[in-house]
Amino acid sequence: MNITLQIWRQDGPDRPGGFKVYEVDGISAEMSFLEMLDALNERLANQGDEPVAFDHDCREGICGACGVMIDGQAHGPQLGTATCQLHMRKFENGATITVEPWRAAGFPLIKDLVVDRSAFDRIIEAGGYITVDTGSAPDANLTPVPKPVADTAFDAAACIGCGACVAACPNGAANLFTAAKISHLNLLPQGQAERWTRTENMVEVMEEYFGSCTNHGECEKACPKSISIDFIAMMNSDYLRAKLKNRRLVAQ
Secondary structure, X not given: XXXXXXXXXXXXXXXXXXXXXXXXXXXXXXXXHHHHHHHHHHHHHXXXXXXXXXXXXXXXXXXXXXXXXXXXXXXXXXXXXXXHXXXXXXXXXXXXXXXXXXXXXXXXXXXXXXXXXXXXXXXXXXXXXXXXXXXXXXXXXXXXXXXXXXXXXXXXXXXXXXXXXXXXXXXXXXXXXXXXXXXXXXOOHHHOOOHHHHHHHHHHHHHHHOEOOOOOOHHHHHOOOOOOOHHHHHHHHHHHHHHHHHHHHHHO
C-alpha cells in the first residue's frame, strides 16, 4: 500500500503547530495503524528527522494509552476499535489520511500526537477507596450478585480510559468515562459503603476539567469498548441522590 499522511506536528504546548505531509509506501495491509507510524518513524530517524511522537503501550486494545483522531474520527473509521487494533486494510491504497491529537481543553497537548490525560487520574483519585474486610479471601458465593447486575458492572468496567469520549464530544465532556468508573463500583455490593461520597467527589472533580454533557451521543459511538451512554443517566441519578444524602449527613 502507498498512502499519504497529513500529521499534526507541534514541538510543545507553547510552540506553533501545523500539518506536515508524508508519503509512505510499501505498507502492508496487515499492519496496525501504530505499526504504520512505527515504519514512518523509522524512515524519519534514518533521514535524520524528528520522529512523530505518539502514545502507545500494550497495543492490545487494553491499556488505553493509544488514541488519535484519524480523518476526524476518534480511533479511526472502525467502530469499537482502539487505534492500536485498527489495521491498514480499512483504508484504500493511495488514500490520504489526516492524523491529529485529541483536541479538548481537558487534554492539553504535550507534543505532536501526545496529550496530557492526567485529569482522568484526578477523577479516579477523587473516588477514594472501597471498604473491604481484611483477612483470608471470602468464599466466591458469600456475597451473592445477580447476574444482570454483574454483567452491567462488567460492561462499565470495560472502560480503558483512552479519552476518545472526550475527544469526540463537541463539549469536551468526560461524562462517559466518569460514569463508567463510578457505575462499575456503585452497582456491586462491595461498592455501597462509599457510594455517595464517591459519586459526588468524582463528578465534581470531572467538572473542574471538562465540559458538560448535552447528550450528543458521540462518546458512545467513539468508545472502543462501545460503552453505553445509559451509564451517564445512572451517574446523574446517583449524583442527585448523593447531594441529598451527603447534605443530610453533614447536617447531622
